[in-house]
Amino acid sequence: MIRVVVADDHPVYLDGISAALCEDGEISVVGRGRDGEEAVDLSVRTVPDVVLLDLRMPGTDGVEALRRIRSAVPQVAVLVLTMLEDDQSVRAALRAGARGYLVKGASRERIVRAVRAVADGELVFAGPAAAEVQRTLTTGRADGSARALPQLSDREVEVLDLAARGLGNRVIAQQLFLSEKTVRNHVWSILSKLGVGDRAAAVARARDAGLGTTSAPGTRS
Structure with missing residues (x-):
């Protein structure tokens, strides 16, 4: 209990x-x-x-x-x-x-x-707190990846970070307490803002920016 x-x-x-x-x-x-x-x-x-x-x-x-x-x-x-x-x-x-x-x-x-x-x-x-805890617990996030992708919102950075770790939309939705439809909408927005044609290209950009390479142990966003 x-x-x-x-x-x-x-x-x-x-x-x-x-x-x-x-x-x-x-x-x-x-x-x-x-x-x-x-x-x-x-x-x-x-x-x-x-x-x-x-x-x-x-x-x-x-x-x-x-x-x-x-x-x-x-x-x-x-x-x-x-x-x-x-x-x-x-x-x-x-x-x-x-x-x-x-x-x-x-x-x-x-x-x-x-x-x-x-x-x-x-x-x-969840929400704004998830972006803040990522910046706080992930080495270099505040000075590195967040500035490297300034066109993205905090929520889009969260989604892209999880995508760059190999998670699919369903799992990302569970991690961030969102619907799959909302995650799909964020992914489309990320592709548009980054000027890339597919998820793989977005993930490559994310990893170049330092996302998806370090996770906070035991964290559920």
């Missing part, structure tokens, strides 16, 4: 996510907090497998709560679930020790999958 603490200052959202997790037969919600202090206290008292944590909460904010949880009970995996998508928030969560970062637009099914993944020791990042 995966034991989870959920912390969010919006009662309706807190109730909804807690109910969705409890519907899974292998997940048990052992604590529900409405601010950062409660999140820390519940984490220390119950020592769950996963803390599902919002970043914007009254009093002690989510990032500070995350730091304190990781310091007090480092074995606990913290999965951030927030409305904040800016790079600064993502970087702050990464530095504080988050093992996952999802935005609240994610479906309940995706959130449940992410809770399972971080409980299993994986890293789970």
Whole structure:
């Protein structure tokens, strides 16, 4: 059984996510907090497998709560679930020790999958967070490949990086929590922006730029 603490200052959202997790037969919600202090206290008292944590909460904010949880009970995996998508928030969560970062637009099914993944020791990042964690964890990404392909969006860089590692559209979609159709659309956009005629040529360009050659162990984007 995966034991989870959920912390969010919006009662309706807190109730909804807690109910969705409890519907899974292998997940048990052992604590529900409405601010950062409660999140820390519940984490220390119950020592769950996963803390599902919002970043914007009254009093002690989510990032500070995350730091304190990781310091007090480092074995606990913290999965951030927030409305904040800016790079600064993502970087702050990464530095504080988050093992996952999802935005609240994610479906309940995706959130449940992410809770399972971080409980299993994986890293789970989606949306803007995935691009940021790639830059943070992959050697040279920030100064090399990102500038080498400036015409691509962060999401397109993510897709191209995974394609350059030999992954097909279905697996890329699973890794990035996207539909296959969305991945196909990104691939077509990449081909157009790079001015190449097929996937193989795009992969060659990606590898020339330093993509697809180094992966962050245990990362699920």
